[in-house]
Amino acid sequence: MEDINLLLLCCCLACLIFRSSLDPDSNSAEVTAQKLYRAFRKRWLQTETDIQLSSCLNATKKTFVNQETIPKEFESSVNLAEEIKVKSRLRGTIDWAPPRFQIVFNIHPSLKRDAVVAAQNFSCAGCGTPVELSKRLRYCDYLGKYFCDCCHSHAQSSIPKYYVSNFSKHLLCSIWHNPIFNVSCVNKTLYTKAKELNRAREIQEQLLHIKKLLKSCRFAESVLKEFEQVSSHLTTELHLFSMDDLVKIKQGLLVPLLKDILKSSISHVENCELCQVKGFICEFCQSSDVLFPFQTAICKRCTVCKACFHKQCFQSRECPKCLRIAARKMFSEAASETGLL
Ligand SMILES: *[C@@H]1O[C@H](CO)[C@@H](O)[C@H](O)[C@H]1NC(C)=O
Ligand SMILES: *[C@@H]1O[C@H](CO)[C@@H](O)[C@H](O)[C@H]1NC(C)=O
Ligand SMILES: *[C@@H]1O[C@H](CO)[C@@H](O)[C@H](O)[C@H]1NC(C)=O
Ligand SMILES: *[C@@H]1O[C@H](CO)[C@@H](O)[C@H](O)[C@H]1NC(C)=O
Ligand SMILES: *[C@@H]1O[C@H](CO)[C@@H](O)[C@H](O)[C@H]1NC(C)=O
Ligand SMILES: [Zn+2]
Ligand SMILES: [Zn+2]
Ligand SMILES: [Zn+2]
Ligand SMILES: [Zn+2]
Numbered sequence: 001m002e003d004i005n006l007l008l009l010c011c012c013l014a015c016l017i018f019r020s021s022l023d024p025d026s027n028s029a030e031v032t033a034q035k036l037y038r039a040f041r042k043r044w045l046q047t048e049t050d051i052q053l054s055s056c057l058n059a060t061k062k063t064f065v066n067q068e069t070i071p072k073e074f075e076s077s078v079n080l081a082e083e084i085k086v087k088s089r090l091r092g093t094i095d096w097a098p099p100r101f102q103i104v105f106n107i108h109p110s111l112k113r114d115a116v117v118a119a120q121n122f123s124c125a126g127c128g129t130p131v132e133l134s135k136r137l138r139y140c141d142y143l144g145k146y147f148c149d150c151c152h153s154h155a156q157s158s159i160p161k162y163y164v165s166n167f168s169k170h171l172l173c174s175i176w177h178n179p180i181f182n183v184s185c186v187n188k189t190l191y192t193k194a195k196e197l198n199r200a201r202e203i204q205e206q207l208l209h210i211k212k213l214l215k216s217c218r219f220a221e222s223v224l225k226e227f228e229q230v231s232s233h234l235t236t237e238l239h240l241f242s243m244d245d246l247v248k249i250k251q252g253l254l255v256p257l258l259k260d261i262l263k264s265s266i267s268h269v270e271n272c273e274l275c276q277v278k279g280f281i282c283e284f285c286q287s288s289d290v291l292f293p294f295q296t297a298i299c300k301r302c303t304v305c306k307a308c309f310h311k312q313c314f315q316s317r318e319c320p321k322c323l324r325i326a327a328r329k330m331f332s333e334a335a336s337e338t339g340l341l
Contacts (some may be wrong), residue, residue, distance in 0.1 A: 054187035108144030113137075126151030140165035142172065160269055176243050179231065179276055184239035200249050202296070204259040207235045209294035210265045217275050223268045226261050234258070266294075284313035284318040 019287075108183035109118040117172040122131040125145035131137065141162040147246075157172055164172065183190055183197070192199040211227060214220040227235050236263065241249075248254040269292065279290030280299075291299050291308040300311045302319040309319075 021212070049157075055063050056182045058182045062085060068069065108141075112332075113146070116144070120145060124148035124151055128167055138165070138170050138240075142168040172243065177231070179233040179237070179240045179242045179245070181246070183241060183243050191312055196249050196252065196255060197246075199255050203255065203262055203339075204234060204238060206262055206294045207255070207258065207265070208238065209292070209296075210262070210269065211235050213269065213275055213292065213294065214265060215279060216278070217272060219272055219274060219292055220268055223264050226264050229261065230257055236259075269294075280308035282310045282313050283307070 013326045040152075054185070072149070084288070116133060117137065123129060124137075124147050125143060126147045127150065127322075129148050131146075136149040137146040138149060138154065140147055140152060142157065142164045145165075149163045151167065152163075154163055155166065155169045156162065157169065191201060207227075211224075214224050231242070231245070233240050233242075245254060276290055279292050282291055287310075291310070293299060293301055293306075294306055298311055299308045300314040301308050302322060305319060305321045305325065307319065307321045
């Protein structure tokens with residue numbers, strides 16, 4: 001259960017919010033509302049730290065959250081909102097700031113509805129329509145804000161249980177397949193808490209190594225085709241996931257697929273002469289079994305010379321290959337100094 005919740009949390013990393021700057025000097029009529037508002041604002045401002053986490057989004061995809069790249073449909077909804085805002089102003093109603101795009105990495109704190117609505121200046125977060133004009137308010141799980149029933153039609157996000165506004169639904173759809181979330185950067189403990197996610201990472205690590213090996217083998221064409229069953233980022237980068245990946249992992253659909261690809265790949269390497277000669281013999285024990293970097297459970301790789309050894313053979317001892325290289329270098333230097341070379 002814990003795992004499922006955590007993976008949901010991971011999905012919620014992708015909570016997408018409009019962020020409006022909150023004015024501390026706003027004069028609301030109700031004192032209680034003001035108090036609630038201040039309490040809300042304090043917690044709200046804590047999410048400033050999320051901005052730092054935006055470095056966890058893969059760089060190339062960052063433009064996705066820039067205002068300039070907002071798809072047309074959003075622009076028009078913002079324009080509509082802007083229009084309503086102007087009309088609201090003319091009617092002398094509460095100020096409403098147009099939304100700003102941002103991806104946050106935490107679950108919204110559960111706050112009292114009144115506090116949230118007060119912080120929204122008693123207007124719909126999507127269009128600015130004053131609350132009293134729209135009696136039915138609906139909560140958007142992604143934005144953590146309330147919307148009028150026009151802007152929120154009870155759409156379920158692709159993650160069950162979560163109901164989101166029209167805006168969030170569209171936004172989520174548009175980023176759904178983009179590998180923009182770096183789990184290692186966002187929160188590494190997710191791996192220890194969500195077993196399936198960790199299992200995916202373990203298999204991915206092996207796939208990364210074996211794919212490199214297969215790419216250098218001219219007999220591996222058919223097995224490399226199998227890699228096309230999954231998005232290429234899953235077998236070329238670690239820690240990088242799309243919302244789609246995370247949901248599929250949670251549903252138990254991705255790990256079996258990755259396992260199958262790994263199985264076919266290993267079977268190829270075991271039976272391929274070309275691949276076999278690219279393996280390593282452990283220099284510590286000189287055992288005849290060939291070692292490969294993808295055997296992450298038994299193989300330890302020297303970070304300097306990239307040679308592979310049995311994990312239990314290596315321990316904390318120094319790499320024999322590196323020692324050999326160093327000795328050879330020392331010998332040749334000494335030899336050249338004494339003029340022997
Ligand atoms: C992540 O960003 C780097 C450059 O910053 C890019 O080369 C790479 O393709 C991106 N990865 C994915 C999976 O989009
Ligand atoms: C609430 O109104 C104030 C001014 O009255 C404005 O500065 C602020 O941005 C508004 N907040 C939201 C969430 O629209
Ligand atoms: C929200 O989505 C529903 C269902 O897709 C649609 O009927 C409604 O018109 C949308 N609201 C707005 C303001 O676009
Ligand atoms: C993911 O984040 C980790 C830790 O910040 C970083 O070392 C790694 O390069 C990142 N991966 C990608 C693909 O951006
Ligand atoms: C990471 O996630 C764990 C488990 O959900 C949580 O306890 C911890 O506070 C998180 N760390 C950060 C830096 O968000
Ligand atoms: Zn609305
Ligand atoms: Zn091969
Ligand atoms: Zn060994
Ligand atoms: Zn070495």
